[in-house]
Amino acid sequence: MLLLAPKCSDILKACKWQGHHVECSKIFTTRKTFMGPCCTFNYRRPISSILKNQHNFNHTIPTFKAPERVNSHGSNFGLTFLVDNQLQDYVFTMNAFIGTVVLIFDANDFPDQLSGAVREKIISPQQEVYLSLNPTLIRGSRSMKTFEISSRNCVFNDEINLVFAK
Numbered sequence: 001m002l003l004l005a006p007k008c009s010d011i012l013k014a015c016k017w018q019g020h021h022v023e024c025s026k027i028f029t030t031r032k033t034f035m036g037p038c039c040t041f042n043y044r045r046p047i048s049s050i051l052k053n054q055h056n057f058n059h060t061i062p063t064f065k066a067p068e069r070v071n072s073h074g075s076n077f078g079l080t081f082l083v084d085n086q087l088q089d090y091v092f093t094m095n096a097f098i099g100t101v102v103l104i105f106d107a108n109d110f111p112d113q114l115s116g117a118v119r120e121k122i123i124s125p126q127q128e129v130y131l132s133l134n135p136t137l138i139r140g141s142r143s144m145k146t147f148e149i150s151s152r153n154c155v156f157n158d159e160i161n162l163v164f165a166k
Contacts, residue, residue, distance in 0.1 A: 005030075006086055008039035016080040018070055024081065027068075033103065033111045041079060042068045044107045067107045075130055085125045099124040102131065 012024035031040040044067060070077050083100050095101070104119040105111040111118050123129050144152055149159065 005037040006089070011084050011086060012039060012081055013084050014082040017068070018072070019077050027079075028081075034113050035101065035103075038103070042107050045110060078133075083123075087125060097122060097124075099127075102129075104131070104133065 008028045008030055009025055012028055015022050015024040015027060017027055028039045028041050029043070030037050031043050031045075032038075033040070085098065085100060087098065100123045102121045102123060103111050104121075105117055109115075109117060113120065121129070121131055140152075140154060140156070142156075144154075145156060149155055
């Protein structure tokens with residue numbers, strides 16, 4: 001499947017992050033998703049051994065101490081990228097449309113469409129699309145600690161050792 005998927009360097013033609021032009025290869029990597037290999041930004045899970053070992057895959061995975069975050073708001077300060085859909089190469093696709101699928105999901109989670117934790121947007125060729133993200137911060141009060149973990153269905157950071165978050 002990796003051999004059939006287009007390379008990120010072939011389809012991502014221009015990128016901007018936080019208002020600055022950057023090389024797409026510096027911020028996007030090929031990673032496994034439920035749709036197969038995809039170009040991903042800010043994805044923190046360990047690289048799949050399938051991608052590591054097959055076909056001499058040697059792309060360096062950027063290591064972030066924390067997820068990349070914007071330092072301002074507005075469309076000029078988020079992530080912008082230009083996609084070449086390579087329409088001349090559309091012979092057989094897994095989907096009944098032509099275009100790009102953008103998946104938005106938690107940087108620490110595998111993007112599993114069935115979980116309900118993935119936002120999906122289909123973008124047709126030759127379109128400019130703006131997607132907005134509105135974060136929700138959820139905090140629990142310390143009084144919740146009086147309940148058993150199994151009944152509250154959440155933990156505080158001092159109750160377990162968290163690997164990817166603090």
